[in-house]
Amino acid sequence: MRTLQPRxxxxxxLGILVAMxxxxxxxxxxxxxxxxxxxxxxxxxxxxxxxxxxxxxxGIANWRQEAxxxxxxxxxxxxxxxTKVLAAExxxxxxxxxxxxxGGSVQSVSELPADKDNWVRVRADLQxxxxxxxxxxxxxxxxxxxxxxxxxxxVADRAVQTGHLATMDVRLEISAPVRTTQPS
Numbered sequence: 407m408r409t410l411q412p413r414x415x416x417x418x419x420l421g422i423l424v425a426m427x428x429x430x431x432x433x434x435x436x437x438x439x440x441x442x443x444x445x446x447x448x449x450x451x452x453x454x455x456x457x458x459x460x461x462x463x464x465g466i467a468n469w470r471q472e473a474x475x476x477x478x479x480x481x482x483x484x485x486x487x488x489t490k491v492l493a494a495e496x497x498x499x500x501x502x503x504x505x506x507x508x509g510g511s512v513q514s515v516s517e518l519p520a521d522k523d524n525w526v527r528v529r530a531d532l533q534x535x536x537x538x539x540x541x542x543x544x545x546x547x548x549x550x551x552x553x554x555x556x557x558x559x560x561v562a563d564r565a566v567q568t569g570h571l572a573t574m575d576v577r578l579e580i581s582a583p584v585r586t587t588q589p590s
Contacts (some may be wrong), residue, residue, distance in 0.1 A: 482550035
């Protein structure tokens with residue numbers, strides 16, 4: 407192998423110096439800078455999580471108050487009864503009283519299997535006029551315990567036959583959650 411000329415030695419030395427600078431950069435300086443950036447991002451994430459958790463903790467008093475208000479009105483959103491059978495009877499009686507209050511007549515009221523646990527479902531066949539139907543639906547919607555009207559069917563055959571508005575055959579299916587109470 408021949409000896410390098412001074413100019414070639416300078417180029418090789420410069421190449422080695424550049425290679426060492428790259429090595430120092432990628433092995434020492436770059437990991438240090440990336441570590442600072444990562445730790446800075448972690449601090450920002452932790453700060454964001456801390457602020458979120460502080461907001462959640464400050465809202466606990468409001469949530470407790472809302473839970474107490476909901477507990478106070480819980481009886482409006484379900485039938486309070488010791489058993490599911492008694493809740494279904496209560497719902498049947500409500501349908502009978504509803505029809506009597508609006509001036510309609512009850513053909514039959516029967517319990518149906520509920521779609522969900524701790525719910526009762528009742529079907530009522532009624533004879534109502536149009537205004538009585540509106541009144542009964544309004545009462546079901548606005549009087550506690552609130553119920554879910556799952557099905558309304560109206561047959562107005564007599565109106566077609568007589569030519570004027572007459573009583574209609576109405577089938578209502580309603581359901582409500584049951585809040586079981588312990589007998590004292």
